[in-house]
Amino acid sequence: MKLHFKARTKHPEYPNRIKVADSDVDWRKKLKSYTPVDFTHNNVVAAIGKWADNNWINMTNEEKSHIYHRITYALGRRRLLKSTLFKGKPRNPIGRTGMKGRGLLGKYGVNHAADPIVTRFYKGKLQVVLIKRRDTGELALPGGMTEGQSIPLTLKKEFLEEALRYESNPHLNANILRHINNLFDERGDEIYKGYVDDPRNTDDAWMETKCVHFHMDSKLAQKLPLLGGDDASTAMWKNVNSSLQLYANHMEWVTKVSNKMRACERLRSFRKK
Ligand code: RP5
DSSP: OOOOSGGGSOOTTSOOOOOOOGGGOSTTSOOSOOOOEEEEOHHHHHTBTTTBOOOGGGOOHHHHHHHHTSEEOTTSSOEEGGGGEETTEEOOSSOOOSEEEEETOOSSEEEEEEEEEEEEEETTEEEEEEEEETTTOOEEOSOEEOTTSOHHHHHHHHIIIIIHOGGGOTTOOHHHHHHHHHHHHTOOEEEEEEEEOOTTOOSSEEEEEEEEEEEOOHHHHHHOOOBOOTTEEEEEEEEOOTTOOOSTTHHHHHHHHHHHHHHHHHHHHHHHO
């Protein structure tokens, strides 16, 4: 059974969670007492009817049925959210987090995101585009919530907004934009789909993502005018190595890409022989 770690840590905008030991995460283990902190951020309450669901106690059966039909990949394959229900309410499929309520997440159950991994080779080293998140100050992939849009659109939109400050970047010209459009239109290589070990997760709400890899030609990569925007204070190329520490479990997916690229390199040099 997969464990979550970051989903049990403190988020800067959250109160402290109840401590949950690794051995107590699994719901199948009966605990003498489990009293998670109840927290839904004011921003979520203010967004009810916009990007946030209604409060569970005020929800009509129709609203609940709509939620039950959302898609989750948290346990591997595609399922309806109703497969995660406990007493009629979606429950974190990985286990206890020490907090109930929605925290900063608008939706009960799954909250969908998309994460682009954009890489290049620079001086023989694999590099990846990262942003610094304004909320936790951590380095992260430039991903974002799907907000009802398709995954391909979200991947491109988030990259443009968070890594290139699309709206007001004076160095982002039509030629570079055309190349970026072409790169993202190639569909990329799916690296991961499912649960994110996000520090905002709770027992009632969690993040899931689809993470897609795009490798950039070195010449185009050199021209990319990286500039943090929206939820990102900065954007940069970073060498991929084991000392890199990233938000949530983003490093797992970057490592997968690095292994894939290394295998491709080996194959290429083998063919040259
Ligand atoms: C993570 O949160 C996802 O992997 C994605 O990077 C991000 C989406 O949330 P926001 O950055 O839009 O807050 O779980």
